[in-house]
Amino acid sequence: MGRIVISENVTLDGVVEDPTGEEGFSRGGWFLRMSDKDRAAWAEMELAEARATEALLLGRRSDEWFAARWLSRGGAWADRLNSLPKYVVSATVQEPEWSSATGFRGKVLPxxxxxxxxxxxxxxxxxxxxxxxxxxxxxxLEHDLVDELRLTVFPVVLGAGRRLFDRTSTSRPLRLVTTRTVGDGLAFLTYRPDEDSI
Known part of the structure; x- marks a missing residue:
């Protein structure tokens, strides 16, 4: 059985909006503020995660965003991401944009x-x-389909922006599974639903 893992870069106050500053959010670009050492450690961690991944599950806009940036890249990390099966949740597209290099075009979940x-x-x-x-x-998250949350926390507080946990109708107890420092300034936290608290 598969496990749904949400893997996100977030600010200290939980903002996930416009990390690279390409979406026009006035406080965007926070992801780019990390040091070279942090970036190298983060990329190493992301490659390890990609190697342990069975498939990617994306929304339509994220599928388009990643396809435009990753299909032309090379190297171990890009090769792994590009080769993974992609499943895209969308009612408006017929095929994922971010195709798989292994011949599996991907599948839309309409x-x-x-x-x-x-x-x-x-x-x-x-x-x-x-x-x-x-x-x-x-x-x-709303429908309790998440088996694990992996959060890379960036040491910046934005005070505004879309947050990962903006829209939950009830509280969701979580259990901290692992924590570690990535580079000098990033924190990596892994949480799973706390079944004993439900």
């Missing part, structure tokens, strides 16, 4: 998010990782 993702978890084994895709992440 129906009800809860039903589609539940079926995908039954179909696949291993980690199904969600990058970016904030609206999708909100829906998955």
């Amino acid at each position: 129906g009800d998010v809860v039903e589609e993702v539940s079926a995908l978890k039954e179909e696949l084994d291993g980690d199904i990782v969600v990058y970016a895709s904030i609206r999708l992440a909100h829906a998955l």
Whole structure:
């Protein structure tokens, strides 16, 4: 059975909006403020995560964003990401933009998010990782479909912007599984649902 893993870069106050400053958010670009040492450590961690991933689950906009940036890249990390199967939640597209180098074009999940993702978890084994895709992440969290949260916390407070946990209708108890420093300034936190507190 597959596990849904949300892997996000977040600010200290939980903002996920416009990390690279390309979306026009006045406080965007916070991701780019890290040091070279932090960037190298972060990239190493991301490569390790990609190697342990079975498939990617994305929203339509994130699929388009990643396709425009990663399909032309080379190297171990890009090769791994480009080769992974992609599943895109969307009612408006027929095929994912970010194709797989292994010949698996990807699959669009056009129906009800809860039903589609539940079926995908039954179909696949291993980690199904969600990058970016904030609206999708909100829906998955809301319907208790997330098996693990991996948060790389950047040492900046923005005070405004879309947050990962903006839209939960009830409290969701989580259990801290791991914590570590990445480079000199980033914190990596892993959480899982705390079944004993529900």
